[in-house]
Amino acid sequence: MPAPAFPDHTLESAPAPARRSMAAVVNKQGYLPVAVGRLATSPQLLDGFLKISALFESTTLDPLSREVLIMTVAARNDCHICVAMHTAKLTALGAEADLIAALREAKRLPLPDERLEAVRQFTLAVLATAGAVDEGALQGxxxxxxxxxxxxxxxLGIGAYTMSTLANRMVDAPMDRQLAEFAPAPM
Known part of the structure; x- marks a missing residue:
C-alpha cells in the first residue's frame, strides 16, 4: 500500500523546516491539529499561512468582522475544519447563535447585525469580482x-483564508476531537 500523499506528521516526523511552526501551533492551541500535521508536508505553505493569518489578526478590522470574513470564505469553500474552528472562535467571542448559524449555513438571508452583514456582502463582492468591486459595493x-x-x-483576509480552505480541503484531514462539538453536520 503506498504511503499517503499527506501524512499525519508529528513534531518528530515533520520536515525540519515545519517543526517551529508546528510547535507554535501546539503552544497556542494546546494540541497539534491533524490538518497542521498534514500541511507540514509543505513547510512553506504552513509557515506562510501562519504568518499571513497573524497579519490578518493584527488588522484594524474588529475580531467579529474578521471572523465573519473567515466564515464567509470557509462556508463558500466548504472547508469543514475551518467552519468548526471558526465556530469555536465565534463562540469564544460571545457571538450570537443566530449569527453563527447564518454564517455556517451560508444563508442568503441578511445577518442579524447590519455592520457584520456589510462585511459579508463586501467579502462576497470582492470574491465575485476578483477585487474589481463597483463603487456601490465599496460605498455600502x-x-x-x-x-x-x-x-x-x-x-488580506480573503487571501489568507482562501489559502487555508483550499489546502485543508486538499489534505482532507479528519476533524480533531477538540473541534467535534463545533463540526458541521454531514451532508
Whole structure:
C-alpha cells in the first residue's frame, strides 16, 4: 500500500523546516491539529499561512468582522475544519447563535447585525469580482463605519483564508476531537 500523499506528521516526523511552526501551533492551541500535521508536508505553505493569518489578526478590522470574513470564505469553500474552528472562535467571542448559524449555513438571508452583514456582502463582492468591486459595493461597506484601509484588509483576509480552505480541503484531514462539538453536520 503506498504511503499517503499527506501524512499525519508529528513534531518528530515533520520536515525540519515545519517543526517551529508546528510547535507554535501546539503552544497556542494546546494540541497539534491533524490538518497542521498534514500541511507540514509543505513547510512553506504552513509557515506562510501562519504568518499571513497573524497579519490578518493584527488588522484594524474588529475580531467579529474578521471572523465573519473567515466564515464567509470557509462556508463558500466548504472547508469543514475551518467552519468548526471558526465556530469555536465565534463562540469564544460571545457571538450570537443566530449569527453563527447564518454564517455556517451560508444563508442568503441578511445577518442579524447590519455592520457584520456589510462585511459579508463586501467579502462576497470582492470574491465575485476578483477585487474589481463597483463603487456601490465599496460605498455600502464604507457606509457601515469601515474604512478604505479595512477594504484592503478584507483582501488580506480573503487571501489568507482562501489559502487555508483550499489546502485543508486538499489534505482532507479528519476533524480533531477538540473541534467535534463545533463540526458541521454531514451532508
Amino acid at each position: 461597506f464604507l457606509a457601515h463605519g469601515y474604512t478604505p484601509r479595512n477594504a484592503l484588509e478584507v483582501v
